[in-house]
Amino acid sequence: MTDSQPVRELPSKLVQLLRMLWRDKLACIAAAFLLLVICCALFGPMMLEDLATKQNLRGRNAPPFDFSKNWTFWLGGDALGRPLLARIIVAAGNTMMVAAGAVFCSLLIGTTLGMIAGYTSKLTSQIILRLADVIMSFPSLLLAVIVLYMLPASVGNLVIVLAITRIPVYLRTARAEVLEIRERMFVQAARVMGASTPRIIFRHILPLVFPTLITIATLDFAFVMLAESSLSFLGIGIQPPEITWGLMVAQGRSYLTSAWWLSFWPGLAIIFTTLSLNLLSNWMRVALDPQQRWRLEMSTQND
Amino acid sequence: MTDHLLDVQSLSVEFHTAGGTVKAVQDVSWYLDRGEVLAILGESGSGKSVSAAAVMDLIDMPPGRISSGRILFEGRDLLQLSQAGRRAVNGRKIAMIFQDPLSHLNPVYTAGWQIEETLVIHGTRRREARAQTLDLLQRVGIPDPAASAAKYPHQFSGGQRQRLMIAMALALRPDILIADEPTTALDVTVQAQILSLLQDLQRETGMGMLLITHDLGVVAEIAARVVVMNSGRIVEHGSALDIYRNPSHPYTRDLIAAAPGKGDLPSNTDRRADALLDVQGLSKSFGQFEAVRNVTFDVMAGECVAIVGESGSGKSTLAKAILRLDEPSAGKAFYKGRDLFSLSDKELFNIRRQIQMVFQDPTQSLNPRMSIYELISEAWVIHKEILPRAQWHERVQQLLEQVGLSADHAQRYPHQFSGGQRQRIAIARALALEPELIVCDEAVSALDVQVQAQVIALLSDLRKKLDLAYIFIAHDLPVVRDFADRVIVMQGGSIVEQGSVRDIFENPQQSYTQNLLAASLDPDPEIQAARRAARSL
Numbered sequence: 001m002t003d004s005q006p007v008r009e010l011p012s013k014l015v016q017l018l019r020m021l022w023r024d025k026l027a028c029i030a031a032a033f034l035l036l037v038i039c040c041a042l043f044g045p046m047m048l049e050d051l052a053t054k055q056n057l058r059g060r061n062a063p064p065f066d067f068s069k070n071w072t073f074w075l076g077g078d079a080l081g082r083p084l085l086a087r088i089i090v091a092a093g094n095t096m097m098v099a100a101g102a103v104f105c106s107l108l109i110g111t112t113l114g115m116i117a118g119y120t121s122k123l124t125s126q127i128i129l130r131l132a133d134v135i136m137s138f139p140s141l142l143l144a145v146i147v148l149y150m151l152p153a154s155v156g157n158l159v160i161v162l163a164i165t166r167i168p169v170y171l172r173t174a175r176a177e178v179l180e181i182r183e184r185m186f187v188q189a190a191r192v193m194g195a196s197t198p199r200i201i202f203r204h205i206l207p208l209v210f211p212t213l214i215t216i217a218t219l220d221f222a223f224v225m226l227a228e229s230s231l232s233f234l235g236i237g238i239q240p241p242e243i244t245w246g247l248m249v250a251q252g253r254s255y256l257t258s259a260w261w262l263s264f265w266p267g268l269a270i271i272f273t274t275l276s277l278n279l280l281s282n283w284m285r286v287a288l289d290p291q292q293r294w295r296l297e298m299s300t301q302n303d
Numbered sequence: 304m305t306d307h308l309l310d311v312q313s314l315s316v317e318f319h320t321a322g323g324t325v326k327a328v329q330d331v332s333w334y335l336d337r338g339e340v341l342a343i344l345g346e347s348g349s350g351k352s353v354s355a356a357a358v359m360d361l362i363d364m365p366p367g368r369i370s371s372g373r374i375l376f377e378g379r380d381l382l383q384l385s386q387a388g389r390r391a392v393n394g395r396k397i398a399m400i401f402q403d404p405l406s407h408l409n410p411v412y413t414a415g416w417q418i419e420e421t422l423v424i425h426g427t428r429r430r431e432a433r434a435q436t437l438d439l440l441q442r443v444g445i446p447d448p449a450a451s452a453a454k455y456p457h458q459f460s461g462g463q464r465q466r467l468m469i470a471m472a473l474a475l476r477p478d479i480l481i482a483d484e485p486t487t488a489l490d491v492t493v494q495a496q497i498l499s500l501l502q503d504l505q506r507e508t509g510m511g512m513l514l515i516t517h518d519l520g521v522v523a524e525i526a527a528r529v530v531v532m533n534s535g536r537i538v539e540h541g542s543a544l545d546i547y548r549n550p551s552h553p554y555t556r557d558l559i560a561a562a563p564g565k566g567d568l569p570s571n572t573d574r575r576a577d578a579l580l581d582v583q584g585l586s587k588s589f590g591q592f593e594a595v596r597n598v599t600f601d602v603m604a605g606e607c608v609a610i611v612g613e614s615g616s617g618k619s620t621l622a623k624a625i626l627r628l629d630e631p632s633a634g635k636a637f638y639k640g641r642d643l644f645s646l647s648d649k650e651l652f653n654i655r656r657q658i659q660m661v662f663q664d665p666t667q668s669l670n671p672r673m674s675i676y677e678l679i680s681e682a683w684v685i686h687k688e689i690l691p692r693a694q695w696h697e698r699v700q701q702l703l704e705q706v707g708l709s710a711d712h713a714q715r716y717p718h719q720f721s722g723g724q725r726q727r728i729a730i731a732r733a734l735a736l737e738p739e740l741i742v743c744d745e746a747v748s749a750l751d752v753q754v755q756a757q758v759i760a761l762l763s764d765l766r767k768k769l770d771l772a773y774i775f776i777a778h779d780l781p782v783v784r785d786f787a788d789r790v791i792v793m794q795g796g797s798i799v800e801q802g803s804v805r806d807i808f809e810n811p812q813q814s815y816t817q818n819l820l821a822a823s824l825d826p827d828p829e830i831q832a833a834r835r836a837a838r839s840l
Contacts, residue, residue: 185663186671188628188668192658193655193656196685199684
């Protein structure tokens, strides 16, 4: 409006964000990979469901990289001769649903409770914290076993169980950060201005707590995937013929000496997904922080 | 030709940062002789500490790099010495004390042990070290050395900790003592004590002392020669008196002109009749500890009342209680006739916009995640009745210009500004609510002298234009003298004395006020010399 300077900064927030993503090549690759996983999760089960569940006893434990076979067998076949590649693609659906659902629910509930515990009266805070302690001191596997014996083992119930066991992590972190940030000068400045409690929490405290929580969430993603597989292994999680990456790792374990690829490929999928999430969250932490953002903005001027 | 004790010759140091190469000091030369005190004077970012850090080998390399120059100590170039050679000089021959003694003392060892350790490392036997430590503690004025040696650092006050640091630095009888802002974190009365201790010790031992400071008063009190630095270069060099009397460089002239507390005292004018704020019997205690005890004062509309006191006097607690950031334990505060402490939440919300606060450290009082536009316009998000959204942009630009910033700064973030600019932003934010009373809690204490003068000028200008009243909290008397109408002196939670600026400065009644005035340093070396002479009588 006044000078040329504000005009230069005017491209919409989304365009700015995409530009910053492009500048961090690793984060860009990570984003592309995650997009691929999401596509697999959305469309994989629809298109490859039959292929992934059809047994083919002649292809039992077929070794990978045999390019004479159908493309679905390029990563080998499992103990019942089902193509691993197709199974990984199909399993992405369940895996993502359980992991993302559990992480998202625990993040949401944990953060909310943590914020409340950190910002309100001592009594409320004590009640919430003791609840978290109860969850933490109760073996999560035992809790899952009890709940899943009573409820049918569906994706929804699995998400609930996993979410409950992971809540304390976010709750504790959020509370600790809030306790520190609420004493900062700018929060006091907002109080002097008459800002309401929700405003202080959402506008002033949450944006500073969020990057930490997101980083924890990405790490938790892998944990949840593996926890889900151990539940499946105990026979109370996702059950065959449904598949998840964790379940595939668990099933392949007995063949590790003779057919390593059974556990290796789904394991690789888990590693890559978590790694990508980590890279992306790392990028996000920088991109969302005005003090750090120049690192992403500057590199173009140098290029 | 190098008969100086320490001779820094055309030293240049650069730092490689993401933003490019920064030349921290360029072509800096100074020398220090045995038995003299040299001061390096400069504001923050002037590079005054860098050359001392180079002497002590404290520059991290990389990112730092010494690009040219020599540092001669007793004729040997320190920069050519091996690591082991440097260590033999550091501590033993050249010792250093720092601004913040708490962070340089290890909290898990007793004070006595830490001093002993310095001696033991450099080859004294444990038993002798013990005896020497007690001597040293005695010498630097720590009461009851034997008992104090067994205490931990956190059990000492700030001034005593600095004394411990001095004892530790002097343990090995160094030839040179480098003091980097040794008194900046201390109260004025403690500062005076520490400076006189340093002076006595320097005379006794005949060591050379290098003092790094931003404070003209400290220079006037202690230094014979002074080197003035600005943006990495030496702008002037000479005797302290000469430079104060006849500064030849415009920067030095500005610096001296900006020193507070030299203007004429305002004459006593009649106070206006309408009390804006009337505080009666305010007390605030934390458990057993009474931080504020039965404080009574009033502020008229358009008046500036300064509250002065040393750390721990309860002045900030008082401000927080008035703003209801902390609930007071007892007392009343009538704002335009209504008691602030008995308001309902809704009434309090309405009164919030009339009393605003500017905090000490603008780096912390501005949310780092919000742009300047968001920071200032937040006032109107909270108090919607002030301004319709369509006018926000225009008003933010107006406010920015009013506090001396440019309108297109609105899209930037706080970290892109200097300390003084950030404090201007904080003031603009306070003004956005159109308040009638602004509480400034040490609002200029963290700023350089020149910036301090600018911000004070801005505050008085705004006061005239907008008829604002201020409660101006400070630990520094000279700052208050130029700016306030009335002064309230606090000690240990209660008011010791209050009166007009003229009365307090020219005719202080209480001994505490008199001490406080006597301890604050005048930038004029002659006046300081006269005061020193008066003290020693």
